[in-house]
Amino acid sequence: MARSLVVAVAQLGPIQKSEPRALAVGRMIGLLERAHARGAGFVVFPELALTTFFPRHYHADRAEADVWFEQTMPSAETAPLFARARQLGMGFHLGYAELARAPDAAGQMRTRHFNTAILVGPEGDVFLKYRKVHLPGHAEFDPRRAVQHLEKRYFEVGDLGFPVIRAPLPGLDGVNLGMMICNDRRWPEAWRVLGLQSVELVALGYNTPSLNQEAGGFEAPHLRVFHSHLSIQAGCYQNACFAAAAAKAGVEDGCELFGHSIIVNPQGEIIAQASSWGDEVITADCDLDLCRLGRSTIFAFDRHRRPEAYGRITGQTGATDPPVWRRPGGDGGSSEK
């Protein structure tokens, strides 16, 4: 019997800086209902889905940015989304900025800031929380950028690893669920850590500008969507899983986000894709047993992986220079100019 689940991605159009959370939540409830009408049992909302993508705005005083963070979840503003999802018997994935009182690495209670996502079950349980590990951008104001990308300023690196949990979704006793947030999707390490926990469905939200400010004009804008899709498709194929990737799209605070939300199957094929720059629901009927083919054959990790050759992946952070070839016993290769 097929382990079938209709998965929805709820792409959000722009949320301007002045728009209150209640407005975004209202739009999300509308998308939830549209997904339900299309048979979906699970909906993925984007990264930082409740507000504008605030890391583009510089606050000299970091504490000022706390206005963009949630101190509880559900909060007063998001409670209607939780209630409606439960009423409809649907699970969902939600990204938000998390302000937590939590112990740090030394065990001391502190106020901490994370770029966070949660998976919520059809009965309202929080199955899993994930805090973004791969924070892009920079920590200080960068005068060379027309638009800032201050994720390294406002967030700490996530401290929960890349967890996977087996939990029930409508019609299914257990689905192996994992999460990523935005830039994580470009890192094959993140996919592999999920794959090594037998993930079947990766929920993934993103806010990605159409222009790479960091690239100094070298990166052709038309490659931006390609790179996003390439990374997700390779991650799904190489780990034999589905992914549901939800974007914020359109012009937000004058900055264009590229949208193109997708659902990808374990063969790496795009099986649904958003085509608007606004609020949009896409759905796909996902047979989770399709994950078995890859992981029992070409990607049967236990038979084929060779961790003894992978030491650098965990043994070093940055890239090193390779040795320079020298002719054995001779005067060697040319020296560097």
Place this chain on the structure above:
Amino acid sequence: MARSLVVAVAQLGPIQKSEPRALAVGRMIGLLERAHARGAGFVVFPELALTTFFPRHYHADRAEADVWFEQTMPSAETAPLFARARQLGMGFHLGYAELARAPDAAGQMRTRHFNTAILVGPEGDVFLKYRKVHLPGHAEFDPRRAVQHLEKRYFEVGDLGFPVIRAPLPGLDGVNLGMMICNDRRWPEAWRVLGLQSVELVALGYNTPSLNQEAGGFEAPHLRVFHSHLSIQAGCYQNACFAAAAAKAGVEDGCELFGHSIIVNPQGEIIAQASSWGDEVITADCDLDLCRLGRSTIFAFDRHRRPEAYGRITGQTGATDPPVWRRPGGDGGSSEK
């Protein structure tokens, strides 16, 4: 100044079981000359380029298969290729089956078998040797397969890791060169280990059947080329490097190999592609400085990688089951049916 190198991929059409090495070498010299006429300074030949893809043939007595292996390199049969390349001042990459007298892990001299490739410089020096790490297939005769894939029978797992070396190629004082063989390209770990050594150009040969015998009819044949390209494109993008991937193509011993050799740039774009099922040269003018963009921005590993979250990649070989969600303090999630 651009660090420019015209790179060629020399795709080989089929080599039937009965064809002698001298015939293959003659074809390779012809391809080398065609690449030279197109301005190339470096040519990539496929995996196991001297013979038919012999792991499809079962020898009950493994020693019988030694006939497919090279005991020296250059050998008498390959010496003309080395000589012609040196005459033309060209570097090349060659894949072959290596029979070596070499120490094993315990330090004892043994006769060993590897699926090997070498990088040869324009003056005939062997810059680098690589022995295939990710051996696909199986070790014993599999009666369910119409065609065998006995790489795990005939080869040991490579013992040289994924080395990178900086060595001179025509017009360039130093290029950071690495290698992969066939199935390695599907493993993001292999790409990352090369990327962590600042690889700029990955030479890669393959022999890949158009039908996945292992998939029991579930994998659509049209996805085979897609998966190969997807993996190479993602590997190049995520590690900001070029790859030159050379196939054997066409019907060999009754088994179709899918060809579609490509050259890929650090943006993950295919910049040259073979379209025949036979001997064919493709070329691309590669500015190796294009590797800088990715590795100084979005893939600046030292700023963005988080090895503390990657422990599973080296800490375990196979996939584990995730924990099953239980409602805190309650009777928990549903049990498995």
